[in-house]
Every structure is written in C-alpha cells, then in structure tokens.
Amino acid sequence: MATVAEAPIQPAAPAVKPPQTFTFRVWRGDQSGGAYQDYQMQVDEGMVVLDVIHRLQATQANDLAVRWNCKAGKCGSCSAEINGKPRLMCMTRMDLFEAGQTITVSPIKTFPVIRDLVTDVSFNFERAKEVPAFKPKPPDADGKRRMYQEDIDRVQEFHKCIECFLCQNVCHVIRDHEDNKQSFAGPRLFVRLAALEMHPLDTNDRRELLKHKAGLGFCNITKCCSEVCPEHIHITDNAIIPLKERVVTEYYDPFAWIGRKLSGKDRRGGIVE
C-alpha cells in the first residue's frame, strides 16, 4: 500500500462539555400567516440544529412541523433557513454558533409554506415529470454494457444530488420572481438534465425542453446554487454551462447532436472531481 497515516489510535479523554443555552427563534404558522416564536433551548455537545428542533418538538412544541429522515445529510429532507442561510438542519453543528446567541430557523423561502418549517415542494416533482426519460442505446454484441469510469465520473457527480432543493431555493430566477416558475425548471432540474444528456448510454432528445420549456436561458450564472449545494456538486460549471453551450451549438446543428449521441462520450470542459 502507498503512504498511510501513522498512529491512528489516540484515545481522547471522554470529557463531556456542559450544556449551553441558546434562544431558538422558530417560524410558526401556515399559509394564512405566522410569526417567529422564541424558545430557550439547552444544547449538549455535538448537537446539530435538527437535534435541537427535535428536543423542542418533544418538550415544548409537540406539534412543530418539520421534515426529516436520515439525519446524516443523505436524504435532503430537512432544508431550512438558519440565521437566513439555507442549509440542511442535520448537517449544521451547534458549535458553529456562540453560546447565548439567538438562532433563527425559518422555512425555505422559495416554496409555499404548509406549516412551520414544512414547505410545499411539489413544483420540483411536477417539473421532474416533464424530463424525457433515459433511453439507452443497444448493448454490446455480447449483451453486456461497457462504460469506463472516466466517462461516468462527471455524471456520477450529478447523481450525488439528494434533492434537498436548496439550489432551487436560492436561485434568484424563482426566489424573487414567483411567476418565473411557469417557465423555469431550476438548477436541480438542470443537474438532472445534464446527468441524462451526458450519460454515455443515453439516446433521447431533450433539445426542445432545454431550449424552451426548462428556461435554461434565464440562468445568469451567479453560482448561488453551486455555493449552497451540500453535496458540493459544481452545478453551474459542470451542468448548466455545458448545457447552455449545447443548446447554442446543437439546436442549430443537428449533426453535432447526432455525433455526440453516437459516440456516447462527452468531451466538453468542466471540473471533474
């Protein structure tokens, strides 16, 4: 084996830090309106914001509405705005904050509130239905499918998406302009489209969707989506910009599109992790 770390075992003293108190200012309400409510919360060592929200739910506000599943940053259910910043509550450690500080927790802004911290994200599921499905080319002569790791690295980056919709939430095109939702699919769907378009086996044609219905042209590459992505997907550089280039070249040059689909390889630029 190549170089490895040495002396991995360093038993630390099991010192438990004393609990600290924070004020949690949590938005409570529904479609008809609401307000922030303050709660005094005891916070133990190692807690994340979602732990505190659960403690609040168990002790002071049994009916506090919040979505969560995995509590490990894998399912993308617990998106919220913490002190105004869109984040996953399960991956936001309390030691980011100073003791005694007030922590504001509100629902993500771009989607309509259902109750408390839960929003109606059905927009994203409806938009996903419009994407033309994966359509693979025939397998190799022996019936097998061969793809090489270097040809799928980029698409695997897109497949890391946990659908937390934080990218949708911060995208100015829809965050500040509700009416744009009619004609703009948003970064999550661009990542999905890029994953399909750059899949080495795919043969389906999505140019019409890209050019018109998905509203790719609305994106003015401010990279807010890339910055907020908890999976660190390079949404703008690796998904949106290559798609924009593709629309320019292939919408007007069908032979370029056919050539790329037949070769099954994507040779455009971008950052590959």
Add this chain to the structure above:
Amino acid sequence: MAEPYETHEYDVIVVGAGGAGLRAAVEASSEGAKTALVCKSLLGKAHTVMAEGGIAAALGNVWPEDNWKVHFRDTMRGGKMLNNWRMAQIHAQEAPDRVLELEEWGALFDRTKEGLILQRDFGGHRYARLAHVGDRTGLEMIRTLQQHAVHKGIDVFMEFNIQRLLKDGDKIAGAFGYWRESGTFALFKCKAVILATGGIGKAWKVTSNSWEYTGDGPAMALNAGAELIDMEMVQFHPTGMIWPPSVRGLLVTEGVRGDGGTLRNASGERFMFNYIPDFFRSETADNEPEADAWYTDKANNRRTPDLLPRDEVARAINSESKSGRGSPHGGVFLDIASRRPADYIQKRLPSMYHQFKELANVDITKEAMEIGPTCHYVMGGVRVDADTTATTVKGLFAAGEVAAGLHGANRLGGNSLSDLLVFGRRAGLHAAHYANGVASLPDVNPEEIDFSIQTMLKPFSGTGGENPYAIHADLQECMQQNVGLIRVEPELKTALDALQVLKQRLEKVTVVGGRAYNPGWHMALDLHNMLRVSECCTLAAIERKESRGGHTRDDYPMADPQWGKVNIVIRPKNGDLELSQEPLPEMPAELKELFEEAH
C-alpha cells in the same frame, strides 16, 4: 360520525416507496394493474436512500468463480440456516438480472477496468459481490427507481400514512389513512395491497433507522389476520457512530471493512481474531498476514475475521467494550487510516469521510473512528410465500424488510438492496396477477372505516396529558435495555411488563395543535404500531431459548439444533397474540449438497 374522507380506486396499492415499493409499483403497473404508490415521506426519501455499501449479486465481474450457488450458500450460512431456502435460492438467482435492469434504467455503478460493474467485498460474502456507487448505493438505487416510476406514470400519494387494511370477508378490500399535510382522511379501495413499509428500528434508542421505521407493516398485517415469523431476529449493525451523543447510532458502512478497514481495541489489537466461531473457522483467516492477503488473493487465503457476519462482529465489539478494552466512549476503533491511502479512502468512502468530518470532527483518513453496535434491521416480519410474496391473507403481499424468511437469523450486508429488487418485482407481478383475477373491487365495511377514524382522532380529545414523545423515549429506553443485542429472560419479562404500562399510557395520550402537519399526532398513532411490534419481538425472544444470529440469549448461549429447525410464528387470536413453533420448509437434496462440500 360525519367525518368526511376522499375515495380512490385502484387495482393495486403499494404501501411504502423505498426500493421494494418502487420496484413493486413499476412491475404491477407494467402488468396492466392500475397502481398507486403511497408513502409517508416525500418520494425518494425512504430509508433505502441511506443504504451505503452496495447490492449483493453474483455477477462474477471481479471473481468469475462467483455464481448463484455460492451466494445462496453464503446467505443461508450467514442466516444460521434459519432462512427460507426457496427465498434464498430465488434471491441469489435473480439478483444479477435486477442489478443489470437498474443499469438499463440509467443507474451508473462504479466500473471495473473492463468497463463492467465493479463489485466490493462485504461481510459473509465469499467473493467481492456488491455492485456499488462509492458509499451511496442506496441513493443511486432509489433515484433510478423513482425516476423510472415517474416516467411510467404511476400515481404517487406522498406524505400519506396508511393506518389500516380493510377486508371484505377473507380478502383485502382496501386501505385507509390520513394525509400528513392536512390531517384529512382517504380511502383506497383496491383488489390487492403490497406492504413495503420497511422495518421496526425506531423502537430502539440507538438505531440507524429514521422516523418512518415504526413497524406499520407487521402491525397492520397482524390486524388484518396475517402471520408474522422470526420477530425475535433483530440485527444490530456492528458499526454505528457513537460520538458525539447526538449522532449515536448513525450507520458506518461495512464497506469500510470491505475496503480494508480493521477493528481494534484500546490497545490497538485486532481483536476479531479472538472471536472466530467454530461455524466459520474453516473459512476465516486466523492470522493477520493471511487476512490482509485475502483482499487480493482469495484463492490462497481465507477471509479476514473483520468481515464475519454482522451478528458475530456486533457481539465481539460488545464483549471487548464490556471487558474494559473499548474506546473512550464505550465502543471500539474502526481503522482504515493506517491501512489505506487517503485518496483511496476519499474515493471509495466519500460520504463516510464527509459524515465523520462534519458531525464528529474526525478525519477518517488520519484517525480511527469510534464505533459500536446500532439497531439496524429486522430479519423477521410478515410471513410470505417464497415465490409469490403472498401473505396468509388473500390479496395481501409483502416485500423487502417488512417480509420475513430470506435472511433467516441474520442478514448479510448487501443482501437487503437485492432483496428489495428481487422480491419487490415479484410482489408487483403476483399482486397484479391476483388483482387481474378479481372481477370487481371488493366492498369495504363502513363500520371499519368509522372505527379507524375514531381511533385516529382519539388523541385530540385525550385528557390524560401523556406526551407522545415521552412515551416514545421510554419505549426506546425499554427496548434498548431489555431487548437489545444480548438478552436474558428476566429482562425480557421486564420489557413485557413495561410494554403493558406503555400501552396504558398510550390510552391517555393527548395531542396539542390541529390536524394539519402535526408530528405529535403522527407519533401518537405510530406508537400503536411500535408497541405492537415490540411486543411481538419480546414474546418471540422469550420463546426462543437458544442463541442464533440476531438473537443472543446470555442464559442460553449456544445454538440448539432443535431450535434451528423451527420458526416462531405469531398470529392474531381473539384480539391477542398466539405463538407457535413451526418447522422450516425442507431444503431439497441437491441444495443440501452445497453445504456438505469442502469449502
């Protein structure tokens, strides 16, 4: 009662949208059945998304020697031969096709140099067998199935909680429940129901399971008259996070050991060499050089004891830490930092790297992880027919973790995702065939619906003042203390008494707030199911007076060949539960031979 509810009509209702539910819905729909998928969370958030290591399937891409017979044998031995042999056979035979099918639907697994699906080592598997995507295989699987289902136009009812199965005479007639968002009710009239509700792990305190794992499937199946088996068989995954306390129980993939990680005690000793059971002695390396050589040369070396089946490893960890040789926070060390280069670790285990870095301030490329057992999976569940997944109630099918039999007394890592695909597909197929043979929608009994509505609304008029979260915390404490990894009869009986007290407290549960998206109310309702399955587990654990797989009795520490021949069956009887011992199905001679060959 004039409480209104919506009515929907389908041929097949699938309850649960993890891997099994999605795969079942895809199949039922493609068989021409009008199908709806009903799930408690948003689509794509089910527990499958958390699966990390991979899907076990004897594709033979890395080790051409691998085939379904080897996989079958590994599965049966991993399950301490308590498995339903026919399910294990079907599973091993069909898993490769189900994995390749995911690729046809757009999944992108990590590749071998030849461009085929790469496979990784895992506990109890003789060859590197798990198709995977780094350590986020479940995400790839659920997203692929989700998108495929969406494109097939299957109706999905998200954030809907089914509370009761309805019958017309002896057969399924529908399902009833509530929308989480509004708290309003809906009736699904249907010919067949597929349960794909997952597990029961939320009844334990240290658990890798999410809020959804409340035993809804087994509890509703019992209510409908179906039988459960093997409910004592609960898997404690050996490697859960233990520090800081708020992340206790979060899963650390077996892939860490599959990719070269090793378990060490406080003095740095690789203690698993001291815990090799006779059952696996001939196939397990008894020295470090052989164990390390096995990763690259399986022909001339035996498997590292770090990759013994999960039940063995969990017991060993428990024993080390109980003997004072554990880590500072009561577990042991899992070390890959000293054994593999940092870039390899980051490439192979990106979400483990991320999880420890962000939640525990531990860089797993530089330091060892502290880990300990966590409640992870229930091998027991609804009794099903091996070929069709039919339960003992007409029109009711079950697939995935909610169904029992495939894994016997202990599940091998990687066999869960393949279980979901293989038996999810079969459930969809056979439920659709059954539904296609039923001429018209069965009748539902309005009194049953009224009863269900009254039961669901009762916590709102409760006056006892019991907090549902407090009851849940006490249930978790009770199961953790008394029905955990190591069991003894007095503690199991303590649990049984405590469960009765918790049931009485649940009668007094009082919910604050309204009906719209009220998690306190949802918890109050889920508690009925959790208490029911906890009782089943405890009763079966008292009954089985031996140690086998996920069931370890300190007062009966050995496996008993007589107990190895029976399942414990639980069926409803006059509102109570009846336990009986029933013989396992007899394995045919040609399969028995596989266990007699020299390894």
